[in-house]
Amino acid sequence: MTNLLLYQRIAQQLAEDIRRGVYQPGERVPSVRKMSTQLSVSHATVLQAYANLEDQGLIRARPQSGYYVHQTPALTAPTPDVAKVERPSLVTRSSIINQVLDESRREGVFPLGAAVPHIDYLPARALHQQLAKVTRFQSARAFNYMFSPGYEPLRRQVAIRMRDAGVVVDPSEVVITHGCVDALQMSLRVLTKPGDLIAAESPTYYGLLQLADLLGLKVIEIPSDPTTGMSLEALQLAASQWPIKALVLTPRLSNPLGGTIPEDRQKQLLRLAENFDIQIIEDDIYGELMFEQGPTKALKSNDREGRVVYCSSFSKTLSPGVRIGWIIAGKYQDEIQRLQTFSTHSACSVTQMTVAAYLENGGYDRHLRYIRQEYRKNLSAFQLAVQQYFPEGTQMTRPKGGFILWVSLPARVNTKDLHTRALQQGISIAPGLIFSNTEQFNHCVRINCGVPWNREAERAVMTLGMLATQLCQEVQPAQIN
Numbered sequence: 001m002t003n004l005l006l007y008q009r010i011a012q013q014l015a016e017d018i019r020r021g022v023y024q025p026g027e028r029v030p031s032v033r034k035m036s037t038q039l040s041v042s043h044a045t046v047l048q049a050y051a052n053l054e055d056q057g058l059i060r061a062r063p064q065s066g067y068y069v070h071q072t073p074a075l076t077a078p079t080p081d082v083a084k085v086e087r088p089s090l091v092t093r094s095s096i097i098n099q100v101l102d103e104s105r106r107e108g109v110f111p112l113g114a115a116v117p118h119i120d121y122l123p124a125r126a127l128h129q130q131l132a133k134v135t136r137f138q139s140a141r142a143f144n145y146m147f148s149p150g151y152e153p154l155r156r157q158v159a160i161r162m163r164d165a166g167v168v169v170d171p172s173e174v175v176i177t178h179g180c181v182d183a184l185q186m187s188l189r190v191l192t193k194p195g196d197l198i199a200a201e202s203p204t205y206y207g208l209l210q211l212a213d214l215l216g217l218k219v220i221e222i223p224s225d226p227t228t229g230m231s232l233e234a235l236q237l238a239a240s241q242w243p244i245k246a247l248v249l250t251p252r253l254s255n256p257l258g259g260t261i262p263e264d265r266q267k268q269l270l271r272l273a274e275n276f277d278i279q280i281i282e283d284d285i286y287g288e289l290m291f292e293q294g295p296t297k298a299l300k301s302n303d304r305e306g307r308v309v310y311c312s313s314f315s316k317t318l319s320p321g322v323r324i325g326w327i328i329a330g331k332y333q334d335e336i337q338r339l340q341t342f343s344t345h346s347a348c349s350v351t352q353m354t355v356a357a358y359l360e361n362g363g364y365d366r367h368l369r370y371i372r373q374e375y376r377k378n379l380s381a382f383q384l385a386v387q388q389y390f391p392e393g394t395q396m397t398r399p400k401g402g403f404i405l406w407v408s409l410p411a412r413v414n415t416k417d418l419h420t421r422a423l424q425q426g427i428s429i430a431p432g433l434i435f436s437n438t439e440q441f442n443h444c445v446r447i448n449c450g451v452p453w454n455r456e457a458e459r460a461v462m463t464l465g466m467l468a469t470q471l472c473q474e475v476q477p478a479q480i481n
Contacts, residue, residue, distance in 0.1 A: 006041060010049035018058055019384050019453060021377035023069045029059060031066050058384075086438050088197050088220040088242055091213035097206050097434045100416075103423055110451075110460045113428035115255065115316070115404055117450040121371045122319050123358070130357040131350070138353060146349040148340040149333075150176025150326075154356035158326050161359070165287055166301030167310065169328055175336055177325040178347050180285045181207050183311035184248065187281045187327060188215055190335045191309070196245040199238060201230050203406075203435035203444070205255045205283070208248055219437055220244065226397040226406065229254055229261035232268055239276040246279045251299040253286035256406045256435055256446040258399025260290070266299050273307055284312040285325075288368055290401035291376050306330040314355060316402070317368065322351040374452075375403040381453040382461065389465030391472045403450035408432075408443060413471045415445045421467045427460050 014029065023029055030038070035046045050067055053059045059067045101114075111118075134142050149155065155174040162169055177183040184207070192198060194216030200208055202221030212219050220238055224230045230249055238244065251261040251269075261269065273280055282299045290296065300310040309332060313325030324347055329336045340346065358364065382405055386396055395408040409415065415431035422429050432444030451457055 007045050007048040007052065010035070010039065010041070010046065011052040014049070014053060015058055015384075016458065018069055019381035019458070021381065021453065024377075025069050025380075027069050028065075029067050029069060086221065086440075088218045089437055090216075090218055091209045091437050093206075093434060093437055094210050094213040097210060100419065100431060100434050103419070103428075106423065106428070109423065109426050109428045110456065111428055112447050112451070112460060112464075113430045115430075115446070115448050115450065116320055117316060117371070117403065118452060120452055121374060121450060123363070123367050124319070126361075126363060126367075127319060127322070127354060127358055130361065131354045134350060134353045134357055142350045142353050144349060146346045146352060148175060148337040148346050150174070150346045151349070151352040151356055153360065154324075154352050155326075157356055157359035161288075162328070164293070165284065166297030167328065173328055173330070173333065175327045175329065175333065175340065176347050176352060177311075177313070177327055177340070178344060179315055179320075179323045179325040180283060180311055180313035181211070181325075182323075182344070183313070183325045183327045184208065184281060184283060185211055185215075186336055186339050187309045187311060187329070187332075188212075188217070188246070188248070189339060190329070190332050191246045191279050191281065192217055197242055199235065199244045199247045199249075199278070201249050201254055201257070202438070203256055203432065203441050204248075205250070206430075206434040209434075209437060221436060221438060224254060224257055224259055226257045226259050228265065229257075229259040230269070232265060232272060235269075236272055236276075239272070239278065244276065244278050246281060247273065248281045248283065250283045250286065252284055252290060252296060253399060253402045253404075255283075255286065256404055256430075258397050258402060258404055258406065260296050260400060261299070263296060263302070266302050269299070270302055270304075270307065274305065278307075280308045282308050282310045284310060285316055286402045286404075287312065288317055289372060289375060289403070291372055292400065300328065317371070318355065318358070318364075322355055323347060324351055324355050372401070375401070375450065378403060378449045378451070378453050379405060382447060382449045382457075385458055385461040386447075386465070389462045391465070391469045394468075403448065405447045405449050407445050407447060409445065409468055410472055411443050413443050413468055415443060417471060418445065418464070418468055421471075422464055425463050425467070427463060429464065 017023055032043055032046045036043050057070055060070050061067050154176055155171040158174045159169050159171045188211060197218045199220050199222050201224040222230050222238060223234045253260055284298050287298055300308045310328040327336055383396060386407055391410060393410040397406040416433055419429055419431040430446040432441030435441055
């Protein structure tokens with residue numbers, strides 16, 4: 001930075017403030033006169049700095065008014081391309097997935113790999129207060145077994161929350177689980193048997209690939225759009241060729257692309273599933289983190305014939321450690337409860353009661369509004385930093401919620417190598433190869449933006465960009481003869 005000209009240093013500092021959320025989209029930045037006085041520089045120097053920021057698309061001048069942060073961040077990098085359909089296959093990536101996850105859990109690394117929200121974005125104090133009350137005043141029940149379908153006051157609170165997703169259910173229709181993965185696992189065990197074929201988004205959540213491997217299921221990956229979610233045309237083509245038993249997808253804020261299926265296409269999807277008699281497992285774990293609440297409801301809200309088994313959890317909003325999720329299984333509920341009763345009984349009694357008390361006490365909606373705002377700022381900051389520091393040709397997604405960013409590097413970059421080099425620099429990332437059973441995403445990476453944007457986060461992204469650029473230079477594109 002010391003080699004930069006004065007106006008460039010001023011521009012870089014203000015750009016950093018914009019990425020950190022000090023100045024929000026639409027807000028006025030300090031006037032030229034004020035900035036000149038604060039920094040003891042000439043008006044011309046400030047004007048040159050502001051012109052530089054305008055060139056980056058970060059601010060816009062308004063006649064007779066001043067300079068304002070651009071309403072839409074200046075993301076010129078295109079969104080990633082859509083994948084292609086490949087034949088169904090047994091999962092072969094579990095060992096690689098386990099290796100990458102083990103490496104990413106090393107102590108002291110900056111956590112851009114696992115999609116886990118930072119402790120600053122969890123209501124830890126409020127949960128601790130409720131935990132203390134539960135263990136003090138209801139210890140007889142809190143330290144005893146709890147059986148399926150789970151703690152009734154918690155099921156009642158979940159039923160209330162489901163109204164926001166457009167799903168009207170009775171508390172008796174809710175089954176509490178050990179998080180969302182447990183809900184997905186039980187749903188697959190009830191709906192399929194070893195050797196069956198399931199369809200999934202491409203790229204997809206790596207945990208689903210691990211479950212498919214565990215249960216002996218074949219997987220066909222259906223191309224998904226980073227904005228509108230799974231391609232219904234590709235799904236129809238696949239269903240006409242292969243006997244798909246179940247479809248597992250995240251209609252709202254898919255992981256890792258962040259796409260959301262619009263309501264009209266949700267209805268088309270349900271009709272398609274009916275035509276081919278495909279059962280659907282909906283993973284809605286990020287649904288409550290949509291930045292704009294209301295426009296898109298859960299897929300289950302349009303389900304009129306009980307085809308959708310709905311799964312979710314509080315892992316991304318309250319705490320991943322409490323391990324509280326739920327299933328709304330409809331006609332499969334008895335089988336789910338029977339399976340749960342003779343495997344895990346139910347989720348932990350103490351945490352079920354603690355979460356129920358927290359939800360009953362109020363404040364959850366206020367907490368959601370806060371973290372949605374924080375994640376929106378974080379995503380914007382990370383996107384602009386990736387655009388600034390990553391090599392030319394990089395593409396990235398534009399999610400409308402959550403805290404996950406999918407980045408596509410030039411095709412010659414292998415992000416498994418980037419993952420290894422990043423760990424050597426104390427940074428964890430999730431390389432694209434763990435999100436597919438194919439080789440289509442080996443040049444991609446998922447970045448967790450659920451960490452506060454600060455100088456350390458910017459240094460991590462800058463380092464990743466430097467490492468990615470090095471890999472680009474080491475692996476030159478094939479020469480054309």
